[in-house]
Amino acid sequence: MAENCGLFTRDAQAYLSAPAAMTTGQLSERLYTVTDGNVRTLFIEGERSVIAFDTFGTPGRARSYARAIAAALPDKPIGTIIYTHDHLDHAGFAADLAPGVDIVADELCAKVIKLRGAQGQLQPTRVLTGTLNELTIDGVELQLLNPGPTHGSGNIAAYFAAERLLFSSDTLLANARYGFMPDYHFRNFTGTMRSFLALDWDRFVPGRYELTDRAGFERGVDFIEAVMDACQQAFANFVPIWLYQPMRDFCIDQLAQRFGDMEGFEDHVGQMAIRIVHHYLMGGWGLEDTPEARVLLADQVSL
Numbered sequence: 494m495a496e497n498c499g500l501f502t503r504d505a506q507a508y509l510s511a512p513a514a515m516t517t518g519q520l521s522e523r524l525y526t527v528t529d530g531n532v533r534t535l536f537i538e539g540e541r542s543v544i545a546f547d548t549f550g551t552p553g554r555a556r557s558y559a560r561a562i563a564a565a566l567p568d569k570p571i572g573t574i575i576y577t578h579d580h581l582d583h584a585g586f587a588a589d590l591a592p593g594v595d596i597v598a599d600e601l602c603a604k605v606i607k608l609r610g611a612q613g614q615l616q617p618t619r620v621l622t623g624t625l626n627e628l629t630i631d632g633v634e635l636q637l638l639n640p641g642p643t644h645g646s647g648n649i650a651a652y653f654a655a656e657r658l659l660f661s662s663d664t665l666l667a668n669a670r671y672g673f674m675p676d677y678h679f680r681n682f683t684g685t686m687r688s689f690l691a692l693d694w695d696r697f698v699p700g701r702y703e704l705t706d707r708a709g710f711e712r713g714v715d716f717i718e719a720v721m722d723a724c725q726q727a728f729a730n731f732v733p734i735w736l737y738q739p740m741r742d743f744c745i746d747q748l749a750q751r752f753g754d755m756e757g758f759e760d761h762v763g764q765m766a767i768r769i770v771h772h773y774l775m776g777g778w779g780l781e782d783t784p785e786a787r788v789l790l791a792d793q794v795s796l
């Protein structure tokens with residue numbers, strides 16, 4: 494049977510079908526985190542069902558995620574999926590994870606998904622608006638936060654006060670192993686991420702790699718701000734900002750003393766810089782970097 498193929502137009506069946514070895518960890522009586530070694534997400538035990546954030550990024554990985562959930566909670570089916578944002582590599586394959594269940598997403602995420610029409614990415618059934626939504630789903634009280642643009646469209650973070658834990662997918666990492674940042678909203682990113690520090694938590698679950706604590710989260714914000722600062726200095730120093738090697742060398746020279754110990758720093762900072770200089774060069778990609786990004790598509794798509 495042909496797999497749901499996202500936006501692929503040529504045969505990618507082997508990639509789409511490949512399973513992943515999932516590693517599941519229990520964070521509290523009700524919270525679990527699961528990773529394929531790169532992408533990481535969270536699921537929650539409800540009274541009669543499981544609430545799963547996201548889907549992983551292929552049909553094969555979505556099925557591996559379903560098996561990991563079933564292994565941890567064998568008596569409870571997935572009842573709800575919450576999309577953290579619109580991207581296919583995190584939320585593209587609900588049709589393969591658990592077709593027919595409730596899907597919760599931010600309004601902007603839902604609108605992008607509707608327009609995109611990617612095969613396997615199911616339309617949300619419940620749409621949220623605003624910066625804070627307090628929901629009870631299958632006996633689980635949830636605080637879903639969207640204080641401003643960070644990454645992707647309609648990014649939702651989850652705050653678990655009882656566990657003093659924050660989950661925010663595809664935003665900050667405990668390392669520097671992410672350089673390609675096409676859908677980060679730099680005008681708002683670090684301010685929005687710092688706003689989470691007003692909440693009381695000491696564990697952070699990122700959308701990739703390993704968990705970190707409050708200090709690791711703050712260092713992650715500091716790192717992105719420092720790269721943004723170095724990129725502006727590159728303009729002032731007439732570094733050829735569109736060339737990879739000079740930008741990499743300049744950023745390593747500027748930042749290695751403070752951030753050179755971060756895993757992946759030298760391999761990724763050049764790519765990060767190429768993306769970030771274009772924020773300053775062009776003013777952002779389309780409407781994404783307007784100060785009030787919520788106006789994007791607001792009255793142009795009906796759900």
Ligand SMILES: [Zn+2]
Nearest residue numbers: 580583645663
């Ligand atoms: Zn993403």
